[in-house]
Amino acid sequence: GNSVTQMEGPVTLSEEAFLTINCTYTATGYPSLFWYVQYPGEGLQLLLKATKADDKGSNKGFEATYRKETTSFHLEKGSVQVSDSAVYFCALLIQGAQKLVFGQGTRLTINP
């Protein structure tokens, strides 16, 4: 089946630290991959996406590269800010299917 496994949280970092949140997937087809972010009390916001192998998605200083050989889509940011504190969800979408399949989420807290 299709599934997404994310790095266990919570993750706590100091401001300006380097961030990596690991995400690996299992898919029966050719998925598109997404990172969504959820701020406290809010819905999901699309952070970035990649639709084919070796694509790099980027937004607001965050990056993730679609690695087919390792079935991974790790999220990175070079210098985090307090405002990046949120829950981050990795997700996949199989073309021809209807649903997003989400990981369990990783809670990130950035301390000043």
Next chain:
Amino acid sequence: ETGVTQSPTHLIKTRGQQVTLRCSSQSGHNTVSWYQQALGQGPQFIFQYYREEENGRGNFPPRFSGLQFPNYSSELNVNALELDDSALYLCASSLYRGTQETQYFGPGTRLLVL
């Protein structure tokens, strides 16, 4: 801002009651999907509507039902509420043009069942 709106923002119901949640899609989008997010979990797919027809369903019982209207707005109905139905309900709109496009989420409706 995604342009996807949901109402109400919060709702409290008692076990056995029925509830209707509403979603207004982003302009130009023809597909709406509904997800249930339990506390501390990732969202789980309930179902999707495309051009007013159900277009896929997750592992949810029939007491979860939906509608999509000609203006592409949507409703999620849940009958015979159970305590485990307490969750954040998210709708997402997208444009289907032969392939599935990116889904954009609304702010959600938080349902508490007592």
